[in-house]
Amino acid sequence: MVVCPECGGELKFEPSQRRYVCLSCGLSLTRDEIDEIKAKNAAATASEDKERLRKEYLKWWSSKK
Ligand SMILES: [Zn+2]
Numbered sequence: 001m002v003v004c005p006e007c008g009g010e011l012k013f014e015p016s017q018r019r020y021v022c023l024s025c026g027l028s029l030t031r032d033e034i035d036e037i038k039a040k041n042a043a044a045t046a047s048e049d050k051e052r053l054r055k056e057y058l059k060w061w062s063s064k065k
Contacts, residue, residue, distance in 0.1 A: 005029075005037040 002011040002020055009024025011034070021028045029037070
């Protein structure tokens with residue numbers, strides 16, 4: 001099953017349009033667009049993780065004194 005990158009719903013392939021259509025939010029995407037959005041989301045998540053780690057480190061560092 002292919003999962004909607006926007007809402008996590010199920011994407012159904014529409015052969016006539018050669019696109020995937022989300023059953024939950026109605027989003028219509030090509031396979032390439034799905035991969036693109038997934039890559040973007042993965043990058044965003046990675047940078048959020050880095051930011052969180054940095055904040056935790058700063059908190060730890062300032063509480064040490
Ligand atoms: Zn959706």
